Amino acid sequence: MKKTILLNLFAALSICAVSAQQTPWKPAGDKILTQWGESLDPKKPHAEYPRPQLVRSNNWQNLNGSWSYAITSKNATAVPTKWDGNILVPFAVESALSGVGKRINKDEYLWYNNTIELSKDIKRKKVILHFGAVDWQSEIYVNGKLVGEHEGGFDPFSVDITSALVKGNKQTIAVRVWDPTSDGPQPRGKQINNPHGIWYTPVSGIWQTVWVESVPETFIENTKQTPDIDKGVLNFSANVQNALPGDQIHVTAFDGTTKISEVSSDVDGDLTLSVPNAELWSPTNPKLYDLTVKVLRKGKVVDEAKSYFAMRKISMGKDKNGIQRMLLNNEFVFHYGPLDQGWWPDGLHTAPSDEALIFDIIKTKEMGFNMIRKHIKVEPARWYRHCDSLGILVWQDMPSGDLGDNVWDMQPGKFSGGKLDKDRSPESEAYYKKEWKSIMDALHNFPSIVIWVPFNEAWGQFKTKEITEWTVNYDPSRLVNSASGGNFLNTGHILDIHNYPDPAIPDPRLFGDKQVLALGEFGGLGLPVEGHTWQEKDNWGYQSFKSKEELLERYTRMIGDLNKLIPMGLSAGVYTQTTDVEVETNGMMTYDRKVIKIPEAKLNELHKVLYQHKVK
Incomplete structure (x- = not known):
């Protein structure tokens, strides 16, 4: 009897073990x-x-x-x-x-x-x-x-x-x-x-x-593609591992199935592809061209990969009032988009699926935004590909870390005293510099990225001028927003203030002749939606409302106020934010993306006025 009981117990435990493994x-x-x-x-x-x-x-x-x-x-x-x-x-x-x-x-x-x-x-x-x-x-x-x-x-x-x-x-x-x-x-x-x-x-x-x-033993590890619309060319280089003497890199550009240019050189050489009569990439015309990259050895293909590029330019130039303006393809385009943190209630940093990943971008476009500030996070490569394809300007932040031990001087030109740059340890500095370079390398080829943002709100901000100038020199094809809402040390292309909840502008008389003027964060209007919040109570926004109607009325007034700042010299605005995130309920959408708080079509109509300014 005991033997039978023991055998049955062993069998039960075995079933439980298998069940646990196969849960x-x-x-x-x-x-x-x-x-x-x-x-x-x-x-x-x-x-x-x-x-x-x-x-x-x-x-x-x-x-x-x-x-x-x-x-x-x-x-x-x-x-x-x-x-x-x-x-x-x-x-x-x-x-x-x-x-x-x-x-x-x-x-x-x-x-x-x-x-x-x-x-x-x-x-x-x-x-x-x-x-x-x-x-x-x-x-x-x-x-x-x-x-x-x-x-x-x-x-x-x-x-x-x-x-x-x-x-x-x-x-x-x-x-x-x-x-x-x-x-x-x-x-x-x-x-x-x-x-x-x-x-x-x-x-x-x-x-x-x-x-x-x-x-193969000899293979293309990565490429670097930089458009120059003024010269009508794409500058190209490739890193080829284990190349042999005499190996060549051969690059062909296509517009659909039509070959438009091809060029060859030694594998360690820089190439220039002609792109005649290029169709320029922009939010209203996200034109992409295709590339085929081959390694040739005595005429035979050793390795081959596909890529793509766009012809677009981001720059700055003074308007008739002597104020620096942000230019896309040599023309003024007001940048307006949400602060996008890329967080998910179920996946945290990771979108549940590629369909989810592109959903936020599609909704951003439908709402009439032309830009996204990717805030304190880097997305998977496919996210940037979706921005390239759909036509979204991207401001790319460097994720912050090692915070504290320096002041945050929020008003440019009115320094209140204190240490603006943090003293970071050599180890901490090395972590930042290594990862910032790796991020810039990994994302260089995505044409949607037009601005690098090394620091945000003085969080871990250190050696600001050194980091900013290194960033400017490392990628001269983009603008650098040195410290979004952070400590302003007169470096980089952009002066970016944060102001909640209402829109504001740095004084154009003091700063406008040197740097582009931007409003890197504002808004933050909160509306918790029952059944769609991270927690049941104690959620917040910078200013909270009880109904969608109240939210729309306040947001409409904000857009009117923002619009008045553009003729004064403002080149960009960033509204907080795309979605609710954990206890923050100031998103255009709930954290689960199931409720859009202001209809996309209404937002699109409101935002049209921001893009009608013809600045010369």
């Missing part, structure tokens, strides 16, 4: 979900090709999906032998869509593990493992061998794993992540260990697509 994925926690989170297919999250500016679509394999995870002490340096459960990649461990919904701290490691099956076609050549983004410090192991390390939460990186592969198709990948969030000096954006107010839930670990591709 189906579901969102963690009880926070609101988007429609895309509710319908997410865990077998193929973010299945799209992730690198639109350098496409080899036939030689890649998506590794998103269910991985094993474990949270261990930092004393545990070896790959775990036991795992806590499954996590859905590429969603951060704290997010609902990861299926985990747990926090980690500075004394812990987050581990990932996955046994993949590489196709024979991929394994036959050199194999590169790609990560869209991992926050923050990571070590990569393949079949137990350390193959790479990376520090940076917002920039993509790659590891050559060819030498670590074993016989057979099955290969094991492990990733170790350490993320101190606000306990460390690294760039982190709006994450904080104690979320409150305008500071949000931490995002740790893998949060963008993981994938592998096969490449």
